[in-house]
Amino acid sequence: MTRAPRPAGDHFPVAVVGGGQAGLSVSYCLRERGVEHVVFEANRIGHEWRARRWDSFCLVTPNWQCRLPGYPYRGGDPDGFMVREDIVRYLEDYVAFFQPPLVEGVSVTRVRRAPTGVYELATTDGDFTADQVVVATGPYHSPRIPRAAERLPSGVRQLHSSGYRSPDRLPAGAVLVVGTGQSGCQIAEDLHLAGRQVHLAVGSAPRVARFYRGRDCVAWLDAMGHYARAIDEFDDAGAVRMRVNHYVTGRGGGRDIDLRAFARDGMRLYGRLTSVHGRVLGFADDLKANLDHADAVAESIKDAIDAHIAARGIDAPHEPRYIPVWEPDGGPGELDLTAAGITSVVWATGFTRDHRWIEIPAFDGRGYPMHWRGVTSVPGLYFLGLPWQHTWGSGRFEAVGRDAEFIAGHIDAGRRLADVCGTLTGAPTRVAAAVPVG
Numbered sequence: 001m002t003r004a005p006r007p008a009g010d011h012f013p014v015a016v017v018g019g020g021q022a023g024l025s026v027s028y029c030l031r032e033r034g035v036e037h038v039v040f041e042a043n044r045i046g047h048e049w050r051a052r053r054w055d056s057f058c059l060v061t062p063n064w065q066c067r068l069p070g071y072p073y074r075g076g077d078p079d080g081f082m083v084r085e086d087i088v089r090y091l092e093d094y095v096a097f098f099q100p101p102l103v104e105g106v107s108v109t110r111v112r113r114a115p116t117g118v119y120e121l122a123t124t125d126g127d128f129t130a131d132q133v134v135v136a137t138g139p140y141h142s143p144r145i146p147r148a149a150e151r152l153p154s155g156v157r158q159l160h161s162s163g164y165r166s167p168d169r170l171p172a173g174a175v176l177v178v179g180t181g182q183s184g185c186q187i188a189e190d191l192h193l194a195g196r197q198v199h200l201a202v203g204s205a206p207r208v209a210r211f212y213r214g215r216d217c218v219a220w221l222d223a224m225g226h227y228a229r230a231i232d233e234f235d236d237a238g239a240v241r242m243r244v245n246h247y248v249t250g251r252g253g254g255r256d257i258d259l260r261a262f263a264r265d266g267m268r269l270y271g272r273l274t275s276v277h278g279r280v281l282g283f284a285d286d287l288k289a290n291l292d293h294a295d296a297v298a299e300s301i302k303d304a305i306d307a308h309i310a311a312r313g314i315d316a317p318h319e320p321r322y323i324p325v326w327e328p329d330g331g332p333g334e335l336d337l338t339a340a341g342i343t344s345v346v347w348a349t350g351f352t353r354d355h356r357w358i359e360i361p362a363f364d365g366r367g368y369p370m371h372w373r374g375v376t377s378v379p380g381l382y383f384l385g386l387p388w389q390h391t392w393g394s395g396r397f398e399a400v401g402r403d404a405e406f407i408a409g410h411i412d413a414g415r416r417l418a419d420v421c422g423t424l425t426g427a428p429t430r431v432a433a434a435v436p437v438g
Contacts, residue, residue, distance in 0.1 A: 012131075014035055017136060023039050023136035023384070025068055027101070028069045028071075039103065043104070045102075049088050058082060059081045062081065063081065063082055066082070066398075070098065071098075111135075111359065117380070132380035132415075135358065142352045145347045151277070151278065157171050167190065177191070198262075198268070199342060203244075206247075207246055208298050209256055209301070213318070231389075231391065270333045291328070362377070382407050390402070
């Protein structure tokens with residue numbers, strides 16, 4: 001790896017903040033274009049995967065969808081699902097492959113734009129300037145835990161899903177998991193398979209079948225062009241960006257997560273958590289509606305696959321549709337933590353964005369970056385790795401590389417235009433304007 005110089009007092013044509021898959025992808029694309037840059041990673045390569053994923057974690061998308069620029073998956077199990085250690089190794093191997101100008105262990109603590117247009121960045125290793133900045137820190141910054149958690153009894157162990165590691169690291173006793181996005185469902189499964197009594201507060205997240213009619217559903221959707229559909233093709237683009245991901249798992253070679261089957265086998269399901277009064281918790285009367293909604297989404301995806309197969313005359317085996325194996329009794333529920341023997345609560349309630357360190361007016365009223373395909377209205381400021389930045393795979397290994405290529409092309413075009421303008425006018429050429437390309 002080529003270590004970049006210490007930042008104090010230096011100037012860089014481009015500064016990339018964040019050394020995850022997004023930051024590394026744009027670094028590769030910039031290097032291919034001969035654009036000088038530096039990448040700052042607050043920790044070390046693979047930190048998010050090492051430190052914020054549980055021991056049995058694996059990808060929910062097949063390995064063949066890992067397509068970082070110049071470095072697609074090269075292992076022997078393209079239809080498998082990389083576990084946590086393999087994901088870290090994939091990123092480490094990527095760094096060894098193209099030797100990015102990477103500085104690890106340095107946090108960027110402030111970014112602002114001087115009247116001249118130059119970006120001023122403060123770091124834990126000194127201050128520096130840059131002509132252009134790519135923010136590649138992703139969207140998952142601060143664990144979100146509801147204020148209701150403060151009202152739980154002090155004797156109950158509480159942790160966010162990002163702090164969960166394995167069943168044996170929790171106190172003996174039953175566990176309440178709040179939230180049924182991908183993390184909540186997979187953690188509930190992890191605990192359930194370990195023989196722990198699990199209570200699960202079910203939200204409105206949809207689900208998808210792992211396999212259908214002889215193929216992984218991801219493979220069908222990829223063939224149908226689902227993952228190439230751009231965000232601006234949706235009438236409700238703002239809502240699409242905020243949608244919760246479908247729950248499924250790659251564990252054990254890949255399988256469905258069927259909460260009804262878990263309930264049949266002893267897991268206790270509830271609706272959304274609505275109140276905490278000491279040791280007594282209250283839940284909404286929406287469990288049946290949430291389970292029915294998740295099933296309906298999974299079946300609608302199968303409908304789309306059936307239509308695709310029929311339209312193209314594809315020879316694919318027929319498969320019976322899903323039949324629910326359990327139904328809730330109905331009515332809102334209450335849960336007495338003491339009576340149920342619950343000693344731990346895992347809050348699988350997501351994350352909040354924290355861009356307070358970016359002192360530039362590039363955000364809307366919700367704090368979301370205002371951009372088009374990662375290009376903001378502030379010349380020289382870009383975002384990369386956001387969910388649905390352009391397509392479904394923008395924040396994932398599947399398509400972050402395509403977004404990186406677009407951003408790198410934009411940066412290179414702006415740099416060239418600034419150089420030409422400077423040559424013609426004799427003006428300084430350090431600041432590159434953001435101009436549309438492609």
